[in-house]
Amino acid sequence: MQGIYLINEKIHINGLSRNESVDIQQTALLNFMNIKRVAPVKLNPYQLNQHYTIPHALLYDLKLHKKQIDCLLMYSNESIEDFAVTYPARWLILKSYFDRILTVV
Known part of the structure; x- marks a missing residue:
């Protein structure tokens, strides 16, 4: 199975700092992907990280490559909530x- 994982750099998990929250998200997602045998997909060869942090950039790359992917992985629903509420059509x-x-x- 192939997947793309999204990390929200703006949320604070359990009141921790931004960097600690990002580390928690990344560790949890990588462990989950390892257990479920999800291979990460990198659509943009110029992308620095294996993961996405900006939903708009992810949507742009998906539209550009016109590729269907097995799954989108996120730490929690909170990690996409702001985007989904602010841009409901783009989220769909x-x-x-x-x-x-x-x-x-």
């Missing part, structure tokens, strides 16, 4: 590129 389009949306928490 983004979700349409994935067979499943999975959260670790």
Whole structure:
């Protein structure tokens, strides 16, 4: 199974710092992907990280490559909540590129 994982750099998990929250998200997502045997997909060869941090950039790359992916992985629903509420139409389009949306928490 192939997947793309999204990390929200703006949320604070359990009142921790931003860097600690990012580390928690990344560790949890990588462990989950390892257990479920999800291979990370990197659409943009110029992308620095294996993961996405900006939903708009992910949507842009998905539209550009016109590729259906097995799953989108996120730490929790909170990690996409702001984007989904602010841009509901874009969230629906983004979700349409994935067979499943999975959260670790």
